[in-house]
Every structure is written in C-alpha cells, then in structure tokens.
Amino acid sequence: MRIQTTRRGFLAGAGATAFLIVGLGSRGATAAASTESKMLNPFVKIGSDGSVTAIVKHFEKGQGPATGLPTLIAEELGVRMDQIGYEFAPSNPELYANLTFGKFQGTGGSTAMANSYLQYRKAGAAARQMLIAAAAKEWNVDASGLAIEDGMVEGGGKSAPIGQFVAAASQIEAPAEPKLKDAGDFKLIGNPDVRRLDTAIKSNGTAKFAMDVHLPNQMVAVIKRPARKDGIVVSIDDSGSKAVKGFINAAVLPNKAGVAVYAQNTWAAFQARDALTVEWDMSKAESRSSDEIKSEIMAALEAEPEFNVRKNEQVALDGAARIVEKTFYFPLLAHAPMEPLNCTIEATEDGGILLHDGCQFPTGPHAAMAQIFQLPMEKIQINTMLAGGSFGRRATPTADYQVEAALAFVITDRKRPVKLVWSREDDITGGYYRPAFGHKVRVGLDADGKIIGWDHRIAGQSIMKGTAFEAFSVHDGVDHSSVEGVADTPYRIPGQFVGLTDTQKATSLLWWRSVGHTHTAYVMEVMMDLAAVAAGKDPFTFRLDYLKGEKDQQRMAGVLKLAAEKAGWGKAPEGRSQGIAVHKSFGSYVAEVVEISGNAADGVKIEKVTCAVDCGIAVNPNIIEAQMEGGIGYGIGHVMRDKITLVGGAVEQSNFPDYEPLRISDIGAIDVHIVKSGEAPTGVGEPGTPPAAPALANAIAAASQDLRVSSLPMAENGVTFA
C-alpha cells in the first residue's frame, strides 16, 4: 500500500483507463496516486475515458449525499450530472473524517452537506484547474482562456474531452487553494431540476443493500438474545435446531450475550433459532418497567433540578398575572429502519477482514473489529453499501451489530463468510431507543399577555453519558442532547430557567431522528400555543413577538411567516383546523402548519402540511423537499400511536402490528417551501421532524376544545384518528 502525499497528480491504474485522483488533505489539495497494490483516498476520480466518480464519504440512507456530494464536484469541475457517478469511501478517518466530528468518519447530526460543501467543491475545482493547465500546455495557449463545460475543455478555438488530459494533468501540481466558482455562476447547486443519482436502481430492484450480499459459501447467522437486555447465556440445547434442514451449528458468543445460530440460508437460521433452547442467567438483566421509568421521571420533575442549565437564577413567577402550566411525558421509541440490521464479514486473502455494511459510523466498527480480530487497523476494510434507512439506529457508540457479527465470525474457522441478519422482532425488541423524557413548564404572563418568565424543567435519560461520545455533548454535567431546543432556543424569552435532572438509565438509549429535539420542540411549541391562547392572541403573531432581534431570530421568523402565508394561516376552510410550530435544529429553521379535519373525539384526519425551511444555500432543492416530507411523516407517525414499553425489563412490542408505522392514508399532501439564502448550507435530514408533532398537537387542540395532548402517543391520550 502506498499513499502519495505530495501535491502531484499521478496516473493510476493498470487497465486501459488511467485515473486522475484528486483529494484534499489537511494542507490543501493533494493528489493521491496508486500503483497496482495501492489504496486510493480521493474525493474525485477521473478516468482517461472521461468517466468522473465522486468518492462519497457519507453513507446513503435516503437522505441524499450520494447525489449531493457528486453535485458539488460536478459543479466545480464542469461536468453534467449524467457525467458523474459515485462510490462510497473506504474507512479512513485521516481522509474521510466528518469535519464536525474530529478525526472520526461518520454520518449524523444532519452534517453531511454542511461539512462537505467546501471540501468537495475544492476537490472538483482542483481537478478542473489541473485539467485546464494540462490542456493549456498541450495546446500552447494561456490557461486563463480555457474552461470546462459538460466535460469538455474549451477555449482558444479548441475543444476536447477532459479524459484526454488526465495523463498530463496527473503530472501537474495540484493548487493549494483551488479557485471556486462564484455562486452566481452555479448551474447545478440550487437547481431544482437536478435529480438523484440513485433513483433508477431503486426503482428496478437492482440497488444493492447490505441485506442483498450473497458471498460464495456464506453462512447466515442470527442471534438468539435474552428476552431482557443483559441476560447471560448459561447453557444451550440445540437438539431441536438439528431437525431444521440447513442448520449448521449454534455457538455461544464469546461475551455470552447471546447464541449465534448458523445456517445455510436465512429461513433455516430463523427456524433453527426458534427451535433452540437456551438457559439464561437473568440476575443482571434489565428488570425495570416503563411505569417505573415514568414514575422516576415524573418525581424528578417535582424535585429541585440536578443542573441549572443556563446558570441563571430560578425565575420568579410570583408577579405573573397568569401562569400557564403543563407536564409532558414522552415514551421510548424504536427507529425501525425498513432494512433490518445486518452486515456480512469475510476473511480476505491477505489475512485481513472485510465488512460489508450499510455503515453509518465506519470509524467505530473499524476499531472494534481490529480489537476483536487482533489485527492492525489497515487489515480491516469496510465496504459501505446502501442502507435501507437508519434514523440514527445504524450509528451506535458500541458498534453493536457489527460487533455481534464479528463475534459470530471470530469463533468460526473463518473459512465461510458470515452474514448476520436481524429479524424485525430483533429490531423492535433489541434495544437502542429514543429515551423517555418528561418536561414540566410554567410560563408566567403579565396583565398584557406578555411572557415574563419561563420555568422549564426536564428529566430523562441521558443518551451520551457513559458512552464514547460523552465528551462531544456533555459539558459541566449537562448532556446538551437532553436540553437542545430549549436551552438554546432562538426565542427571546425573558427570564428563562432551564433545569435538568438525569434519571437512571434503563435499556439502551440512542439518538433518534433529531435527537433531543424530538421532545423539546414538542414542549416548546405546545407551550407557546398555550401561552398565546392564555394571552388571547393569535399563535402565529404571538410567536413573532419573541422573534425580534438578530439573524437567528430573523431566520426563524422568516420561515414562520412563509409557512403561515403559504398555508393560508387563519383562513382554514370550513371543517378544517390549523396548528403551527417552528423550530431550529442542526442549524436549520423549519416552520410547519398542519391542517386537519375532524376532532379528537370524532376522528382526526391530517389533510395537509405546509412547511417552510431555511437551511442556508439549498444545494439540491428536490432532496431538501423530500427530506422535509419524510421528516414530517416520521415525526407525525410516531406521536400518533407508537411507544416502546417494558414490563419487568422485557419489551412488549415486537413487530409492525404493534409498532405501527405511518401509513399512506394517515397523511395528506405536504407542501414544502425553501427560503432563498446565501448562508452556508445546514442540515436537512432531521430538521423537518421536530415541528411536525407539535403542529399536529396544536391543530388538534384548535379543533377539540383545547385538548392539549401532553403525554404520548396521542392515540392513547384522548385522540382518535380517522
């Protein structure tokens, strides 16, 4: 293996096609090269046949980086979208780190575009300059007169495809600071007609997800896990499994957390697992019930908070003419991505390990596997494949399912690849949930209906404490992910006290699409509505009163006004009711108006959702709209009827019949509007989710004699859905 670190392009490739590989190191543009036994770490690869390939460092779970990142390169390089393809980057945090995560490669926090925007544009621009320099030399003309359009170098009365200059360009020093296009010259960035690069393969069955891996001679492994988290295997009896045709073997995992059941195919593995008898030691297993978790949270809300998050005095509400008060509870929730968790591990000929995975956080499983297999890092490779959704689930601080697969593989003779498959039941019962949270809020209004104090207490289970990500999120004891959206709200609320109490952790907890904002936005926006009603004011204009100020407030007010205007706020047709909410998360501002027919008693039908988003420069408006549509559906679907509950430590739900996904008939049209902006791009994968549920709650309240659902899911707390 050899990685070229000088600033010189190289010709790589033994075949008929030579490649110019341009990357960007920490010191600016570098060109990496390779010979037969190399590993390449570029952002853009250009073949002498003119083919352009973007090396995408973020995994694709539907949120769009496999289109968005190539768009940045195509824009700067000067090729059309039908002239560029993509490959997922290998695991290498030196080159492919998420720039917001430190030296860690991974996708999360709606950061894919935000951290790639300049990096990938510079990679495309560097390639352009090198190709142009090569053409200028060959044509003996000044480089300043040349440009690349549609994959052709043009100027000085000449025109030739870029592939023709790849060989020469690879000998030219890459520019340290590539010259980027002016925004006014963009053809692809911001163009609403740019379509996804992965739609055709996802519409004809040829898209390959990790679940679709079929390696020669592979075994399928499923894991028999304890009914309660942290149970330990004592003994197994596989005599029943032996009757299943295709069953190979059953073996206790080295950590005794479960039993790996190996079979020739998936169905045999499931059958053999059902037939397996396991004796468990449950003495250290999870034993709490959701009722206990809830009681602890509710009690914590009544006690003095553990942390004074904003470091200010407790707000005195004594002088208030009126106090609006509400207590909220949010249950555990599962992510349930459409593709059940899975990955495949094989031994490579050079004594290494290759993982095939819809891998969200490559750096985590990479290190974990190096440890399990006792191999140096460079002997572990990760083949990142398309992922069938995630919503946070494929990124765990423990690399849970990759570790499971590695343990199931390490105890075999390693001659047969092992494909680990989770069933849907494994997924719903197998832990890693949005934590349960409670809020108690008291808002004081003066005689004119103005907010004079906002006392906000939060209690719940910290996601980050005790994990490898604690340092990212926990400061002075406060896990920011527990209070984000409240402690940092753009609303200019006078006298806001934020108290936090961490409650005991039960089961495994994880970020879930939009993390803390899943509950904080709900509380903030339901309370704003309640305060507006108490003040006798319109909920839309009432919010605007607290959004006067700097850019932060202006942008939030901007989306609120746009959503209200486009939704026809206050002008709902007969029989319809509207609810509004606005929230900032992951740097983006989103306002939504939900319009319903019916009411809580007779049946609510979600007729229409109008959304306005300000995510800075809108790189791909079509994907942004899709992410808002999907984020809204995800937010609304779960508050309607979903919860994960524990009884004596065991999860009660097991599959979609009792963890019912949002269905097509649940939600009407969604209309998305994007604010024109010159600000740096911010997230879109998550920000659509937070305002959706409170906007629905506020619409239901408007239709249902002020029934304000404060304990979720709605279907169990007084709301019937049509």
Place this chain on the structure above:
Amino acid sequence: MQYDLQLNGKTHSVDAEPGTPLLWVIRDELKLTGTKFGCGVASCGACTVHVAGEPVRSCQTMIEDVADDEVTTIEGLDSKAASAIQQAWVELDVPQCGYCQSGQIMSAVGLLSENPKPSVTEIDEHMWGNACRCATYQRIRAGVQRAAEIMEG
C-alpha cells in the same frame, strides 16, 4: 422437496422444505434480491411480488402454494403499467432509502393493472399495506397518478 417454480417467465427447479416462504426462495435460493425482507409477517409489504398477476406478500406465501402459478418479481416486470410506474418513480424521485420501493412498485403496478385511473382514496386504500419508513407517501401517491397519465398517453 423439489418444486418447479414458474418465475419471471422461466421454470426454476427449487429444493425447499414445505412451509418455506416464497420470499426466501426468491432471495436466498434464486438470488433475486430486488424483493425485500422487512417484517416477515405481511405487515410492511416490502416483499410484495405478483402471483398470477396479483400483488401478494411473499413472506407469508409458502412455496407449495404457488406451484401452479406464475410468479413475477421486480426483476421480471414487463407491462405497460410497470414501465409507466417506473418512469414516474424516476421522474418524481420517489425513493429515499429505497428499501421498500420494490414492494411499493409491485403494489402500484397491481393497482394500475386493475384500475388505470385510481382516485387518491383508491390509491391510499390499495397502498395502505406498503409501509415506507422514510415516509415517501406523498411522492408514491403522485407517482401513481403520474403513471396513470403516462398510460393514458
């Protein structure tokens, strides 16, 4: 047991135990991976295929029950409705993660084959059983309507 499975216009000789879901025969034996495993209990529709032209959930259809019928998977789609649906899906960028979309398309093709101009309510009723965790429902609905237009010509 040996079964002669009529699938995508060919006869495949398959060795499978009775009670084996068609889904796993298609995916693990025939290695046709366009048909997806999502829940195993006919609750999500990711595994939808056509049996004798009708959409069915292959995870709850046993191999012995399709011995006499033609089975079509996403790989074998070949009809006016199918090409209209696939064209509309591409035009509107319907998929996000894409994992459920084979099943969505198989269901949608089934609908348009029976009812070339479905109303929104008819679309919702027919597509109800196909879950999409990315919630691409808005575009699925629009995609079916667009395909109906394409079919009209």
